[in-house]
Amino acid sequence: MTDTPAPRHIPDRLDKPLSSAIFSWEALLVVVAVAIFAINSFASPYFLDAYSLSDLTFNFTEKGLIAFAMALLIISGEIDLSVAAIIALASTMMGMAVQAGADTPVLVAIGIVVGLGCGAFNGLLVTRLGLPSIVVTIGTMSLFRGIAFIILGDQAYKGYPESFAFLGQGYVWWVVSFELVLFLIAAVAYWFLLHRTSFGRRVFATGNNPVAAQFSGVRVGRIKFILFCLTGLMAGIASVLITSRLGSTRPSIAQGYELEVITMVVLGGVSILGGSGSIVGVVLAAFIMGLVTFGLGLLNVPGIVMSIFIGLLLIFVIALPIIWRRLRGNS
């Protein structure tokens, strides 16, 4: 990462967000979420409706799926800016397969394989050549999306089969969308992986001190490679869902998603410097971002203005514990 631990005259770091200051980071996020939820339900009579609440989930499920893997990657001290470009490339490949008459299982497989392949490519460049991931993935971001542009030009691929539409548009049970179910399963799986397995502990160790981790027998390079693959895989899965939801592929699909995913992860309390964070925080952050965009959408606030709120929320939530500690320190 570009930022290093600050020199001594500034002791605060974001590693232990709130535990020592107010209460836990997750509790703060819950408060923020409840507040936004309350504001939303007062602001619009349509908000507290089962169908609109289920629509709300589409605002964060796809990005949230990537955010889980990205959280692990950032905890390990790396970053992937190419996820949106991976979505574009995987979607383009699915579009080509559709032109050739592929059916739903093949399309899903293509999305997953392309995502995994792109992630592995990033991982190899970072771990084998020892390159900084922020730079590598800026490069592969242009490369992957560039390939999508070369293949598609200014065209769009359409004609996805009807069974394919279920993945991004279908409901499993009444108002519970297939995407939400996937999101919840992934949340549990990633929570287990990060907080309950030795792999998760090694991810934290890698982010806290890669040299010490290596000496303790953690294969730092392999861990990072696996995490890049996982992030690519999740981007591939997200690509399947987005392509299915939109029913078409354009090379400009998912533009700017990488920054939204990272915002979600950071808002979730994951230190951008690596070494700390939790999946519960990311789930809450995803939900908050969904609430904000959906609530403002009900009020007819344009998308670009919503981004102001997301940006302010990001800075405000990150700054809150620091300001709080300052105030307490002075009194």
Add this chain to the structure above:
Amino acid sequence: MKALLKFREIWLAAAIVVLIALISTRFPAFADPGNLAQVFNDTSILMILALGQMVVILTRSIDLSMASNLCFTGMVVAMLNAAHPAIPIPLLIVIALAVGLVLGAINGLLVWRLNIPSIVVTLGTLTIYRGATFVLSGGAWVNADKMSPDFIGFQRAAFLGIPVLSWIAILVIALFFVVMTRTALGRSIYAIGVNPTASVYAGIDVGRTKFIVFCISGMIGGLAGYLWISRYVIASVEVANGYELNIIAACVIGGISIAGGIGSVGGAVLGALFLGIISNALPVINISPFWQMAISGSAIILAVVLNARGERQQGRIILRKAEAA
């Protein structure tokens, strides 16, 4: 000779010469001095932005909000010009610099006073500044017909046969060269990037220097805002969307280490020129512009791979020694 080859700038300059030579085999007029001056002019804005980003990256920070700053400031000056065409252009440029400075100072203050990592701060302000552009303009565009002839014509006017835009770029390059190589501020910026802790002990105020660095990148973003809008004669919310990564890419190709402390004014300029030549040459030699992203992406990866030795983390070197022992 060996010592000379160590300098990245020379390698990069050689790569650019080879690139121009390759292009002129397909299209001889490309190497024409007049055309090369045109390419320089086309790349001027990217060069200026890359220099602003360079000083930030040198201090181990990053400014992702530069393109949004450019968009906001550009909208401010375009609206001012549309409403009051009488405001002279030099004053508008001063306003652009001031607006950019304020936006940069906000980033700088958050990084300095609250000690939030710059990548998080500027990720937030990236969306805030672009959203603010929408609020300011109400989503409306400012078109060429609303801009005064002076507003559009100023940077196109030729001075000594070279457009004013190129002169501005040359001036900015010279200014940065002097600051980075001949002033205490320049030395502090490098020192912080190389070793922040040692810099504190050496009496450098790290936080304040980072604040100044963000003010510089903010002013550069503001200046580029006027230049961009008057060059492409349309101000909208979409201006330079996603361009922040092109700016960083130019720095990376120019050999500026994202880990801080390594890089030069010449490198940033050449990195921007390299990207500029690629984007200028592709249509000329009949390659579809859709290839542009893939080619510049490959160039970035290649540049980083070639630069890999200097970027390796020290921990790994220690480890390798330990393993060998």
